[in-house]
Amino acid sequence: MAETHLSDEESKLGFSTVKFQADSALLRELGERLVGQPHIALAELIKNAYDADATMCTIVLDRDEIVVTDNGHGMTETEFLTHWMTIGTRNKQVRGVSRDFERNVTGSKGVGRLSAQFLAHKLEIITVPKEKPTQQLRARVDWDEAIQAGKLTEAEALYKLEPRGLSFPGGKPHGTRVIMRGLKQVWGAEEIKDLGRQLWMIQSPIARYGVLATEESDPNDFQVKLSSTQTQLVDTFDRQMRAALENYDAVITGELKRDGDVARVHVKIAFRAGKTYSESFEVPPLVDAARWHIRVFKLQGRQFEGVKVGDARDYLEKFGGIQVYDAGFRLPYYGVQQDWLGVEFDHSHRRNKSALLPDRLHVRRALNDLPTQGRLFGIVQIDTGREGRSAAEQEKDSGEFLKIQVTRDRLVSNNAYTTLRNAVRWSLDYYATRERLREEQNLDLRRPEEASTDKVSRISDLVTDVRRAYPDDDSIVELEREFGGLAQTVAQEREADDAARSLLGPLASAGMAALALEHESRKEMRIARGLLRKLRVVATDSGDGRVAEIADQVGAWVDRLESTRKLFAPLLDPDDRDHVEALTLGHVVRQVADNVAPLVVGVDISFEIPADIFLPAATFAEWNSLFQNVFINAANATLDRDVRRIRCVGGRTGRAAWVRVDDNGAGVDPEKSLHLFEPFKRELTISEERRALGLGGMGLGLTIVRMIAEQRRAKVSFIEPAAGWSTSFQMSWSSNQ
Ligand SMILES: Nc1ncnc2c1ncn2[C@@H]1O[C@H](COP(=O)(O)OP(=O)(O)OP(=O)(O)O)[C@@H](O)[C@H]1O
Ligand SMILES: [Mg+2]
Structure with missing residues (x-):
């Protein structure tokens, strides 16, 4: 069989075949070009774990060794040969989604793992396929030798099959472990932080996210754990992985407790900026105990710990909303997809008055500040087992207590559920009113951070630079002149503002003094009129016309004085x-x-x-x-x-x-x-x-x-x-x- 694809005509013309040879320097080239930065290289391995449907991936970082282990589906021998050993394998690109969970895979180019040679001199991989968990495949690559080999087709890896000796995170019998020995970098806090920035988006928000009451697995459940003898690196990593959820604006906490025939809810709103508000209210005694903790995010304008706002928004679109945990098991029905609290509904219907809050707490247009699910991350904790046990006889009979549906993914929709739902929603509405009030106060106080004069003079400098670069451009010369004028106007305006502001103090004290004077003069005026009355009596008794005349003059004077008090009327x-x-x-x-x-x-x-x-x-x-x-x-x-x-x-x-x-x-x-x-x-x-x-x-x-x-x-x-x-x-x- 001919190995070539030469046509007869081409053969006749004397063509012969030759193959492209890949130099194994390409390996290094690929590795270094691809990564350049060790945290990106290491992140590739964790992304592979995610693509392999792992729910957990551990990274053990030691002085001269990094071990990455996942509990994904692993590789069979064939997969190892056709995927792992084939540079540029396109198996993921072809499928687009992961095998079991149908996650959107992160990999496509078939080169990610090669970045490992940038991290260490030697690599060992042990993989156990889900299909055959009794056997493990162990392979070794010496990157230095592989690169020296010259031709890529001659670069070698050694591998063997052996009985499974490993178990994988979460006790799973299948998965993959990549061990890198002879590290090429020193890993410090900066590198670890950068690693966290690569990975936080694929990690689910809390450790028990994947622990479902239905005992199924959640496709989005993925936890990355770093351990190291350098404990400060572990802290740094954990903090960075949670950074997106730390950038909250306010925390709403709520607690519902039943005591005999009454159930009360206590709600607290703590704004990051410092203010705290709390309220209590009564609810029907159909729920024994519940607690919630909800973070509200603004997701505007700023980056936090290197987390881009847009990424944080995407993350909350996927993991946000308010989840319900029953005795520590998540009820998968409640989450960002499910508007169980009706917040999306009220938003789309432009409701702006809360149906739940009492009148005394209403604030105009408060529900404009009601956060949508994509701005919330919250957990409501209940325990349906305990609710059943503690329900009163009558409720037990009527079934009015928090109960889980047979599907085990949500609660039975009864009055107890409505009580819980309303209590949580009440706390959101209450948050919205406090936020509205804060906003209104802020509007008055918001001052520019930079003086307008500074800003204008900076722009003027820039314009001057531009003019120097283009001295013949008339419009730039004109622009510079205009800016000169603007700078002057702004400076004058500022002076005038300052002068006006400096007036306020003296004016305010003059005003207060005037009011005090008004108060005093009212008393004095009463005394004057009393004396005047006595004077008139004396005038009549004495029959002396001059006294009567003086009394009239004093009377007119008192009237005039009295009327000056009108000056103050509008202030009183x-x-x-x-x-x-x-x-x-x-x-x-x-x-x-x-x-x-x-x-x-x-x-x-x-x-x-x-x-x-x-x-x-x-x-x-x-x-x-x-x-x-x-x-x-x-x-x-x-x-x-x-x-x-x-x-x-x-x-x-x-x-x-x-x-x-x-x-x-x-x-x-x-x-x-x-x-x-x-x-x-x-x-x-x-x-x-x-x-x-x-x-x-x-x-x-x-x-x-x-x-x-x-x-x-x-x-x-x-x-x-x-x-x-x-x-x-x-x-x-x-x-x-
Ligand atoms: N942890 C793992 N578990 C199971 N299979 C894996 C694992 N890591 C790698 N593989 C297999 O090896 C192949 C090559 O991985 P590699 O990271 O080089 O490429 P990729 O993920 O397909 O694409 P990209 O280059 O974009 O990362 C993968 O397609 C997958 O089939
Ligand atoms: Mg990959």
Whole structure:
């Protein structure tokens, strides 16, 4: 039989055949190119164990030896020869999934095991096939000799068959052990950490994951255990393998306990950031005891211990959700696939109010923060045996206790089950309310980590670099100029913000002092009126007209003094102080004018304001401070005028609404007026002695005006006054009517 595939024509033309020769340096090349890093090389062997349907794989790391043992299906002699001894075997690629569990296999190229030669000089493999667990195959490879052999076809491995002398992890009679002797690297914490990062994704989340009440095996059950005389390496490995589950945001723990006729649940929410909340509630006494521990994950933006967020998300999609363990045996029905707590349902129906929580715990839109299964990892522990024994006679008869179905994969769906389910769900809803509250608080407090000035100057530097690289590019030159401008604006804005913030302290204490004063003056006022009454009596008794006159003057003075207290009115009424709403402009300015009347005696204030203009939503107290400042400024400016006038005009221009406060005082040049809104700026051209009468005077008024306006998205400025007026202050805002 001809070994060649030469056609007659080719033979005639004098062709002869030759085979490709693989140099065994290719082995080394493959090994080193493939791996380059020892942790990836070692991980290949553990991935092979996973592909072989192992549920457990142990790695024993010693100073000069690494032994990897799995309890997978092992290899028959034929498989050893055609798969293990064939470089580039494609058996896994052909099947796509593993033999028994139909796991998605990690291997495909048929070269993974060759990376072992990168780890050690010598390799021994012992494998026992599931089909014939009485026999084991032992093979040895000396990588140095194999590579020296020259041609790959001549590289050798020795092997023999012998009676099985090994047992495998979990007491299984089949599996594979790979022993590497003469290590080429020293394994330290870094390498072990890296190994963990390669493997955590294929490991199931907890040791008892595979212990099922049904006594079946779970295809995803896979545990990797490292042991070593260097115990700190074991710790490092374990920590890294669990890292994805350590990156939680909050832990929900719950405990249900029955005591006689009552059953109570105690729930605790501990946020990683520090806060803890707890609540207790009563449930029907149909369950004797249950405990749960649920971790909630945010899975956003950041890496944790080298675990990518995307990988963590995939992992929880597979292993997440809330599982139920019955006396330590997992009920496989409950898990990420099964929405037994109805969280997915409520999400897809956009429910935002909990059906279970009492009213006092409700928080608006709380269920927006209800985590989906893919953000949860939790375990509920019960014991159906004990539930059966401890059930009351009546419940025993009616079957109302936690019971496992005959299929042993889930609980019987009765009222006891509903009690358990609701209690767990209650704790999730409670978590959602606390998270919602936290979120709301955070929104107010969130501050940029880096000062905007720093950021802008960094970008400016980059732009400058780019400009140097492309000095002739006009748009880059332009960009640099623009950035220069932006840097300046940002710096100014920051200065102004700082100045405004530095005002808050003094203002707050001034405000508190004013309130204390108001309180005191109320008492004094009562005393004054008492004395006045006595004075009137004396005036009548004595019949002296001068005393009556003095009594009237004092009376008028007390009334005036009394009315100054109105200044404080908006601060004293909680409704005015705290209630944010869209108030009508006309009412507000009239009310404020009335409140400040004692301070602006002798000024004629007129109003031209349509009734249907509404201010932006804010408290009355805010508008009171704003307009009070504007009115007092206007009144001060008119101190030198014979007829002192202020006019308030309201109106609309397009979609903007506005209010103007005009006065006939000393006048403000709108061009130069911007800086008047900065703290401590005053510019009053009125006479000395008159100025002594001026109110305010710290130069803070307009700063406060602008602060309040900006807070409510309104703009304030001085504009060109209408004929007959000297100054025109304007506030405008967008109105949607
Ligand atoms: N622990 C094991 N148990 C059973 N069979 C194994 C084991 N390790 C390797 N094998 C067999 O040896 C073959 C070669 O393994 P190797 O890791 O080199 O390639 P692969 O896993 O098929 O693909 P890849 O190169 O992508 O890892 C495997 O396809 C498998 O048939
Ligand atoms: Mg492989």
